Amino acid sequence: xxxxxxxxxxxxxxxxxxxxxxxxxxxxxxxxxxxxxxxxxxxxxxxxxxxxxxxxxxxxxxxxxxxxxxxxxxxxxxxxxxxxxxxxxxxxxxxxxxxxxxxxxxxxxxxxxxxxxxxxxxxx
Numbered sequence: 001x002x003x004x005x006x007x008x009x010x011x012x013x014x015x016x017x018x019x020x021x022x023x024x025x026x027x028x029x030x031x032x033x034x035x036x037x038x039x040x041x042x043x044x045x046x047x048x049x050x051x052x053x054x055x056x057x058x059x060x061x062x063x064x065x066x067x068x069x070x071x072x073x074x075x076x077x078x079x080x081x082x083x084x085x086x087x088x089x090x091x092x093x094x095x096x097x098x099x100x101x102x103x104x105x106x107x108x109x110x111x112x113x114x115x116x117x118x119x120x121x122x123x124x
Contacts, residue, residue: 012036014103017068018043018080018089020056027056031089033067035103038096040067040080040089057082065089069103076102 012035020027031043048056056062065080078099081090091099 013041014069016040017070018065019068020065020082021063022056022059023061023063031067033069033091035096035100038091038093040091043089055082055084055087057084067091069099069106071106074106076106078102 013032014035016031016033018029018031018040020029027045027048029043029045029048031040033040050056053059057065065082067078067080069076069078076099078091079095081092082088083090
């Protein structure tokens with residue numbers, strides 16, 4: 001039995017940043033990563049008109065796409081797949097499995113921008 005009560009469906013979607021790397025530029029966007037399926041939904045480009053220009057992955061100078069999951073000042077970078085035919089962004093099953101482990105460490109660790117915890121002094 002897992003850590004969740006039986007029958008409970010955990011629907012965990014995390015906001016991510018997406019970077020489509022072209023040879024001379026980077027196109028940034030945001031989306032929601034579904035940790036159950038690896039699908040990235042709601043991709044919103046920053047200053048890029050995909051309707052007029054097409055997907056960044058269709059550009060002749062396209063190189064790769066990566067995602068970034070952040071918690072304060074800590075980040076986890078991962079590879080993102082782009083299906084040019086459907087326009088869908090996703091994470092492969094093997095990448096998703098590794099990402100889940102790295103994300104768990106990211107979100108269970110104390111934020112590094114917080115001051116260190118000082119234990120209370122004991123009365124003498």
